[in-house]
Amino acid sequence: MNANANQPSMDLSNPDNYINRELSLLQFNLRVLEQAMDERHPLMERLNFLLIFSSNMDEFFEIRVAGLRNQMETGTGTPGPDGMLPQEVLAEISRITHEAVQRQYHILQDILLPALAEEGVHFLRREHWTEAQAEWVKKYFRDQVYPVLTPIALDPAHPFPRLVNKSLNFIVPLDGKDAFGRSTGLAIVPAPRSLPRLIRLPDEVCENGDDNFIFLSSMIHAHVSDLFPGMKATGCYQFRVTRNADLEVDEDVEDLASALKGELLSRRYGDEVRLEVADNCPQHLIDYLLEQFELGQVDAYKANGPVNLARMFTSVNRPRLHYPPFTPRVPAPVRKYESIFDAIDQGDILLHHPFESFSPVVNLLAEAARDPKVLAIKQTLYRTGTNSEILDHLETAARNGKEVIAVVELRARFDEESNIEGARRLQEAGAIVVYGVVGYKTHSKMLLVLRRDGDGMKRYAHLGTGNYHTKTTKFYTDYGLLTAEPGICQDVHKIFQELTGMGKAARLKQLKHAPFTLHPSLMEWIEFETEQARAGKPARIIAKFNSLTEEHIMQALYRASQAGVEIDLIVRGICCLRPGIPGLSENIRVRSIIGRFLEHTRIYHFHHAGEDLVYCASADWMDRNLFNRVETCFPVNDPKLKKQILEEGLHFYLRDNTQAWLLSADGSYRRAEPAPGEEPFLAQQALLEALSNG
The missing domain is CATH 3.30.870.10 (Endonuclease Chain A)
Incomplete structure (x- = not known):
């Protein structure tokens, strides 16, 4: 008998035995942040980890913090196994994230940017612009930036504007009076999303032959007074607000796609959950912004640098600063046969992405789309991307007279708009598009091809752990299985019948x-x-x-x-x-x-x-x-x-x-x-x- 069998039983429901899920997710984000300090990664990749952390934290506040705040305000919060109440979790999140933001900007300003400068990649501050660079910036601002900026003075006729989620904005204190004799003393300048946040200076205004970048925010800081003729800007402080971005769609609506389109607009203007502001912004202006957004002091995060770090992603042609490239391998069985169907006929094929290529899956669809023996293609689509080879081949198959059934999950978070567009494309090509089952997201990754085989029919299937998104297959680790095994393919067929039709749960032989x-x-x-x-x-x-x-x-x-x-x-x-x-x-x-x-x-x-x-x-x-x-x-x-x-x-x-x-x-x-x-x-x-x- 095992020694542990004689131990006294423990209360498995004791909250002390569990970790809060939101705090655990936050710990994951902190592990991502620490990659920026790992010298085993090339320098530009370390910077990218810092930016990924910033992007992850955006979503953390948009979804997780927003949800906790809503639970606290409505009194609907139910403790998880850990027993923590929403207000307790929020207090701990605030403590950890304020420390993390300070560390994030310390890593950026004191470690990564100086190290990149030594490698010839410069992010130039205004005080370091040469005369030629300042002149180039002035012209770029006049030609490319000034025409699309819309400064908003704050007065009774111009209330505080409704600002888009995570948009870059500036609060500008002013001296003097304008053409109408107004002296409001304050203005907001939103930076249009159409403008790049990072601009590379041309080589002709740089003497070092290096890669030199400047921030859009620096350009606007340098020329903000140009937006207010006859007045003087006494400061210019960047900020952005993060809003609740979780969509709420009534499952009883008649048209899920139309309902989602309406909700996508509301995502841009959900309830405020976080204010990020330049750390040199005067406290009275921070207090003013917090009052406008109905946030408390703990919701203000001071940034020693750009407030929108997630928009700093860039690349430079310096191989040693990036990961060395690699070519995903195509498995031998696929290379051996001209037809992917012939390859699968020889036995199951396992694909391990990104180390092995996703091309066999794409090729299966491409060949199926033009093969006269193929009668039908069925596929689930959770995330595919906008420029998708997968969608291209499904469209071709539908136009070639194949029966194409696509189960499109419209509620894949932050890919809703892309999926709505993909569904429209497929419908216009003649495919049958369904949106899964009301109340349940279709997250399974399945592809089924029905093909004539002599006098009968043969099924080919692809099952995966990841999405049919050719971009993410290059940097997500996932497994995919290509098979013609009758039992598995029959199960896949039954699940598709379950998704598109109605009836009792399918009795499957091999799949769970x-x-x-x-x-x-x-x-x-x-x-x-x-x-x-x-x-x-x-x-x-x-x-x-x-x-x-x-x-x-x-x-x-x-x-x-x-x-x-x-x-x-x-x-x-x-x-x-x-x-x-x-x-x-x-x-x-x-x-x-x-x-x-x-x-x-x-x-x-x-x-x-x-x-x-x-x-x-x-x-x-x-x-x-x-x-x-x-x-x-x-x-x-x-x-x-x-x-x-x-x-x-x-x-x-x-x-x-x-x-x-x-x-x-x-x-x-x-x-x-x-x-x-x-x-x-x-x-x-x-x-x-x-x-x-x-």
């Missing part, structure tokens, strides 16, 4: 799918390992996904740990489970990998009495994925491919001693380091070397 069988299957698999351990038999769980929040699964994992199951979780973002608690979770280890690529694969492995169950999925272990979305979880049956996933998808990441962050019982993360005499091992780099063409 949410919101029906996935959660019960996970609980069953965890319980099986628990019973094996209690019987003194080998028991093991390794799982990799983006987030873990579902309380019943966490409790099942705690019970498994108590029974002696060895559990390793590779969780990129949110993890509400506390590992390493004596008597509860000492057999659970949690790590997060942050590196060049965004970790996105979902892999579940259970020892299962030596059978080694290996599944890939579109779903994280979260309430929303398991109960409120349509998700697919597919087995990897081929022994060779199963072994490959175990080694490259899981064990490589467990060996990582450089880009891994280890979660402690107190909710903090510490960076893994090689043991004395141990060589550094970076999972992503090892995969690049093993799978790509360099």
